[in-house]
Amino acid sequence: MKSVILGKTAMAAILCAGLAAPGAAQELISSRGELRSGDEELPSGELYDVYYFDGNAGDEIDVTLTSSDFDAYLMLRNDGDFSVENDDAEGDTSTNSRITATLPEDGRYRFVITSFEPGETGAYRLQGTNGVAGAFTDSISGTLSPSDSTLEDGSYYDRYTFAGRRGQHVSLRMTSTDFDTYLRVESPSGETFSNDDGDDGSTNSQLDLDLTESGRYQLIANSLTSDETGSYELIIEGAQLSSSESSDSSAAGGAATSLTLGTPARGQLAAGDAELDSGEFFDVFTLRGTPGARVVVTMQSSEFDTYLGAVGANDFSAENDDDPNGGGTDSRLELTIPADGALTIAATSYAGAETGHYTIRADLSGSSTRAASDQRLELGRSVNGTLAASDPRGDHSVEDVYLIEASAGQSLRLALTSEDFDSLLRVEGPGGFSVENDDDPAGSTLNSLVETTLPRDGTYRVVVASYSEGGLGSYRLDSGTTASSSLNGLTRLTLGSSVSGSLASGDDTIPSGEFIDAYSFAGQRGQRVTFDMTSSEFDTYLSLLMPGGGTEENDDRAGGDGETNSRLTVTLPETGTYTLVATSYQDGETGRYTISSSVSTGGGNAPVLAGRSGGRIFALSVGVADYGGRAGNLSMTDQDATKLTQTLQHTGMLAQQSATLINQQATRENFIEAISEIAGTIGPDDLFLLFYSGHGAKQRVESFMERDGTSETIELFDAAVTDYELARMLEPIHARTLLVLDSCFSGGFDDVINRQTGRMGVFSSDSDLTSLVAQKFQAGGYISHILQQAMEGRADANGDGAITAGELSEFMRTTFYRIALDEPLQTTAYGASGTRSQGYQHIVVNRGGDGMPYDEVLVTLASR
Known part of the structure; x- marks a missing residue:
């Protein structure tokens, strides 16, 4: 998870969480924290926190999660298939958790801190042994010299920063054999903590802090009196220090530059700019506008791979690496101005230490490229849109919503396609009507298709979403009023009759390359229908598309006759227009076939009688x-x-x-x-x-x-x-x-x-x-x-x-x-x-x- 630190003129900081990691730089892992109401939840209801660290193949991990407030549960994951979980530490009758493991490969790992039961809250401590000390302890060697900046009393100092979160425990120690050390820490809001001598009575300094707010903390490594110089070592447990600065400039970035709608701004990432923990330089811009207005922010450069981040009121955050409409190394964010009228934008690079000139601009979002909330959709028309991180969030992901007016009995066909995300399409309407489709049943594709007969007059909502929670990007929504508008040569099929045809070059194909013929018929709920497709020239395959978007299919006829014929026996779940798709098992196959059909309205011909309840x-x-x-x-x-x-x-x-x-x-x-x-x-x-x-x-x-x-x-x-x-x-x-x-x-x-x-x-x-x-x-x-x-x-x-x-x-x-x-x-x-x-x-x-x-x-x- 890439963390962008956005500086403000008042030296406070905003933590922009949720940005995708560009690399494997070490990130914050806290030794203390708290599960509390409002944290993210697992599907089963448990609250959780996530901590990241970089590991190497062969590293020995021994970590214990303890809490006196709840039954602790600890998980260890990487971005591959490595997964270890523990509820109770071995031989421990308490409710603590412990994981001992050997990391299988280099890369980013994460601890998931959660509870055994849903809804549990309270303080916890995550503690590692020497085998993982590097994941929780950071140290830096430095030197105070006459070339360093000075405080008002004339003493030299070096400045460091670290990212912290509310409730986190951090221990700091500064040691030197050359001078009497002095430590000072400033919180994001300006609260100061300092120490001259540690508990051992020496001239070393020590601070143990339970952080009261989240953001960027400033650490001043200093001497007790003026003109003292020499080498020193800083050790921090529970956080990671950024690189030292010898000047009095803010490590979190200077004053933000104003970004005006419609006016491009030019900037440059250069050595000496403020840095993220993972090494990327960044600049900060403030964008103001009318609350609720949709804006598009773009960043372009021919000298480095750009990266945009944004934060706003009410914990809003968004990020983008590559423009979803154009790919490449430019970045694009679609945002909604929050209630306070302000957004803070971070302009940075995808990889650490990249430098160069760039252009950034913000414009009001045009209505031609995406749908506004609840935009009207005229049947028979197509619309191009974009799912953006700032869109309203639904059950699965962010959503765009379109409204259509329709009549009872009207056939509706909606096709949603995207090359950027796994699409999900849902239609909702009067009387609790709801139809949803993830993958087009006609073939192996991530696109979505809904073909249904609408039950009532009224307004229907068409919801465009992503199957995965974080899916974003461009899409196309095609609408029509017939269940088979995309299939050429559609033939009406009468139940109880037979039809002969042939698959041939020039027929429609499904995405995987098989030729298809399509037949439609009117079905009634409860009818039990059987279709047999036979051919001596190719391996047959049958699919039945339901009015509500579902599908049933068959490759080889039940009973295993050793041939390549297909049989579908289905009790129709609803009344409406069905589409029977005749195709082949392998792509490119052609030849003649015959489809025969039979129908019954009761269970007499079915080998299984529905609704029995007396069996053992x-x-x-x-x-x-x-x-x-x-x-x-x-x-x-x-x-x-x-x-x-x-x-x-x-x-x-x-x-x-x-x-x-x-x-x-x-x-x-x-x-x-x-x-x-x-x-x-x-x-x-x-x-x-x-x-x-x-x-x-x-x-x-x-x-x-x-x-x-x-x-x-x-x-x-x-x-x-x-x-x-x-x-x-x-x-x-x-x-x-x-x-x-x-x-x-x-x-x-x-x-x-x-x-x-x-x-x-x-x-x-x-x-x-x-x-x-x-x-x-x-x-x-x-x-x-x-x-x-x-x-x-x-x-x-x-x-x-x-x-x-x-x-x-x-x-x-x-x-x-x-x-x-x-x-x-x-x-x-x-x-x-x-x-x-x-x-x-x-x-x-x-x-x-x-x-x-x-x-x-x-x-x-x-x-x-």
Whole structure:
């Protein structure tokens, strides 16, 4: 986190937090602090502070977080996939936390200081041993000489600065064998602290301060009497000193220069300017304007890479490295003048010690490049806009809002595209209507598409946002009144009939390059429709786009006939216009195909009857933490299985034939035997729940078994079970099946779900990504923790005492992403050739192309 210190004429300072780090310079890490109301919150409600430090590969970290006010929780992260957490220090019955670790690589690291329970507040101390003393202690050697500046009494001095925050504890010591030292510290508001002799009675000086405000502090290294000279050493614990100055100029920068709207100002970064802690020179400008006015600030230079920062009233801050509209080395900020009419602008560089001339200017924002708040949008028109840091913040990120007037039954199509951020599009309207889309369901893209039928006359809000909290940049919003305006050759499809066509060069394509044909049909809520796409010339693929923006898709027909045909069976969730997209599995494939369709209005043709609630739960809960040397041991994965069984017992529906296998019990033989016993007694109205928490891996197989040549596994205590083996093991289970796997690469087990209707899968990661341990939640994995909450009753959204497949899907997804939005779960991705790269863990929920209907009751909760 890059911290820009903006000086004012009164020697006070403003700390502009939240600016992206240009490099790996050491930043402030405090040994004392306080969690208080108003701090940032984790998704689960805990307040937290963050401290940064630079580490090197091989550094030994031993840090303890103590508090007498709350149950301390400590996390250590880097910008990659390194992650360590601790709740209670080993062997300590108190509520303190301790982390001992070896840093894996050079780079920026951060401690996250938080509590075990939501809402806890109070003072804390973060303390490191000698192994990390460098992270908390700074020292500078200096010399007082006749060339230094003098105070009024004629004594020589050197000036240093350090950044501090309210509640932080800082210890300072000045030692010398040449003269009697004298220390003085001035706070941002001018309060003075001084010391002549330390506690040891020597001529050294010492100050221990609990800082009362946040900002830039001045430290004067001085002698007790005039004309004294010689060498000295300054030691500071809990902060970092900036470089020494031998003159009386402010280290935080001189008086700010006024920046006038519409008038460019020219400046120069040069040696001798005020510096950030990380070494960048900076100048300060003050901009005044009408409160609420939108302004654009730009900084340009042909001599260095520019960087802009801004702060204002009510803790407002913003930053920009590269102009989002043009890229390159120029900077651009879009801002709103705060209530007091003033903004403070920092003009600096991206990297330390850069110098050169620059031009900075501020202009009123034009209305042609972005939308004002709640601007009217005319259907059929497009608008170009920009998400800026100063925009109003919504649930996900900053937002732009457009208003449209529409009539009941009107079809609406909105497409949001951006090359700068992962877009998110939402439509809200009368009667609580809300439709949201993150990724266009027609292809692998970060753009968003909403196609829906509006239910009522009235005004609708179109919200443009970013999926990630910090997403900013330019976008384009296209609007239309038909659900298929972007698809050429759209053909009307009559349910119950067949249609033949061909994919050919010249057809529309989706972003990944596959040719497509599109068909539309009118569907009614509750209709159960089946589409079969067959071809002898290419590998078929079907996608169904819902009126509300959702999607269902299928590559290979359920049942596994060994061919390349596709089948979709879906119970339509709403009344409106649907779009069926016929395409191929690989890009560029062409050839003839046939699509046949059938429809029923009830459950008679469905193999699973929705709404049943009298069945028992046959659970096989498996958790392996101790692998006996066959693989690396894990943490708490065995507890995941035990806790789930205990929770299911409280429902009163857990069948006697259920089994829990942990550690040495979880052998391949016991696993197969447990499934076989359940298969012999389970009935069609019952639910088979197979849960696993432990290691997952990949195995090389022949391509006829797996298209990518690898099979995913769950690693039991003594042997692996592959995805295709598990599919065979489950064939005797003639009941609804819920498969929950909290393991690496578990998304590859989706084929098990697609083989039969009446199956649902919840997987902790995609098929090429590893999964992380959820130490924060005292669980072996995030999915295990969330499933535990779901089965405790939290997934019962409507409070009717039952959990449906839809309720479970929504609870698992939304709870996971609340956790991941605060801090994305960085993990490792493995390519087909075994190459590794950085990725992000995401939950995968598969209902088998609606083979498990949305309103199918899975669990009936105990009466409360």
